[in-house]
Amino acid sequence: MKRDPVAFLKEDMTELRGNNLEWVIRYLEGGSKPHCIVNGKEVLMLNTNNYLGLATHPKIIQAAIDATKKYGAGAGAVPVIAGSFDLTREFQEKFAKYKEVEASLLCQTGFAVNSGLIPMLVGKPDIVVSDELNHGSIIDGVRLSGAKRVIFKHRDISDLEKQLKEAEKGGARRICIITDGVFSMDGDMAPLDKIVGVAEDFGAMVFVDDCHGEGILGEGKGIVAHFNLQGKVHVEGGSMSKGFGVFGGTVAGSKDLIEFCTNKSRTYLLSTAHPPGIVAANIASIEVVENEPQHFKAVWEHTNYFKKEVQSMGYDTGRSETPIIPLIIGDPGKAQELARILFEEENIYGTPIVFPMVARELSRIRVQMNALLTKEDLNLALASIEKVGKKLDII
Ligand SMILES: *Cc1c(COP(=O)(O)O)cnc(C)c1O
Numbered sequence: 001m002k003r004d005p006v007a008f009l010k011e012d013m014t015e016l017r018g019n020n021l022e023w024v025i026r027y028l029e030g031g032s033k034p035h036c037i038v039n040g041k042e043v044l045m046l047n048t049n050n051y052l053g054l055a056t057h058p059k060i061i062q063a064a065i066d067a068t069k070k071y072g073a074g075a076g077a078v079p080v081i082a083g084s085f086d087l088t089r090e091f092q093e094k095f096a097k098y099k100e101v102e103a104s105l106l107c108q109t110g111f112a113v114n115s116g117l118i119p120m121l122v123g124k125p126d127i128v129v130s131d132e133l134n135h136g137s138i139i140d141g142v143r144l145s146g147a148k149r150v151i152f153k154h155r156d157i158s159d160l161e162k163q164l165k166e167a168e169k170g171g172a173r174r175i176c177i178i179t180d181g182v183f184s185m186d187g188d189m190a191p192l193d194k195i196v197g198v199a200e201d202f203g204a205m206v207f208v209d210d211c212h213g214e215g216i217l218g219e220g221k222g223i224v225a226h227f228n229l230q231g232k233v234h235v236e237g238g239s240m241s242k243g244f245g246v247f248g249g250t251v252a253g254s255k256d257l258i259e260f261c262t263n264k265s266r267t268y269l270l271s272t273a274h275p276p277g278i279v280a281a282n283i284a285s286i287e288v289v290e291n292e293p294q295h296f297k298a299v300w301e302h303t304n305y306f307k308k309e310v311q312s313m314g315y316d317t318g319r320s321e322t323p324i325i326p327l328i329i330g331d332p333g334k335a336q337e338l339a340r341i342l343f344e345e346e347n348i349y350g351t352p353i354v355f356p357m358v359a360r361e362l363s364r365i366r367v368q369m370n371a372l373l374t375k376e377d378l379n380l381a382l383a384s385i386e387k388v389g390k391k392l393d394i395i
Pocket of ligand 1: 112180210239248
């Protein structure tokens with residue numbers, strides 16, 4: 001009998017469904033805002049990385065429209081072949097200034113930065129020392145590099161030091177410490193000041209992926225500014241798709257780093273540049289972040305209020321230090337049930353996060369604050385979260 005070469009597609013999905021781990025995409029009819037229409041009904045969106053609410057900011061939308069009219073819809077090819085836009089140069093200069101570094105590069109996505117650049121920074125003779133909870137794109141980048149990967153316990157500096165001592169003994173050519181700036185499941189921050197201190201002792205390179213810190217920490221400038229470490233972090237990766245509300249990956253650092261990345265990162269070399277409308281929107285987004293501090297203030301006000309309220313109801317918010325707020329429930333079934341009832345009956349959209357994204361006993365729903373939420377929205381959400389949490393015996 002001939003075998004069915006694609007039978008595994010259905011089999012794997014049946015297994016995922018059986019384990020209650022299938023993602024079913026819901027569709028938004030309109031912009032990503034706190035009040036949005038999802039699968040045909042209005043819900044309160046507590047799920048996006050669009051922390052400052054800039055995805056629908058009128059100035060940013062206008063910039064995308066104007067640039068699209070002037071430059072067209074697409075870039076045509078990769079930058080090294082067909083050239084980049086003057087707009088992209090403007091973005092990169094502006095972003096570097098904003099980050100207080102020598103230079104920056106606009107890459108396809110945050111994922112592409114990690115998968116394209118990490119394998120060029122390190123290779124077989126090298127060691128990467130990586131926080132155990134780093135983002136999957138870092139893990140993939142390190143795998144592609146062929147470097148030896150050593151994991152240090154989450155945010156644990158003494159374990160990091162121990163691993164660095166071992167790495168030094170092994171005679172690695174280069175040692176690179178990689179960490180998320182803000183960890184997306186728990187909303188906690190890397191102890192970057194201490195990491196930089198230890199790295200200096202060992203002559204290690206420091207790579208921080210600040211996708212969730214940008215727009216949120218350091219008055220919006222990110223985790224490096226938060227700890228006043230400008231000039232001390234060798235590679236800063238980021239994303240324009242989260243706090244900045246638009247799209248694209250970024251690398252920020254020395255001129256040497258940016259020239260190296262431009263010439264070596266395979267995702268930069270082999271994937272088409274951003275459409276001009278996106279580039280212009282990214283420029284406008286930096287301007288908005290610089291000129292309109294109210295968005296930054298609002299998201300932090302909401303964060304502090306919401307966190308205090310859910311904690312006083314009895315929810316465990318774990319290590320959260322940012323607008324990412326997990327409600328840690330433990331039982332994966334209850335976490336999924338809480339999210340389901342909130343969506344179906346209370347019109348509140350929060351993400352259930354269960355194994356394998358987090359350890360089974362740390363199952364949770366995760367909510368994220370947004371500058372465009374109102375106090376009234378927050379109070380409605382809090383009332384629902386309290387009601388359903390009690391019904392399910394969570395609090
Ligand atoms: C979101 C995220 C990415 C991916 O960024 P995109 O621009 O969405 O591809 C990479 N690293 C971390 C830590 C992230 O949170």
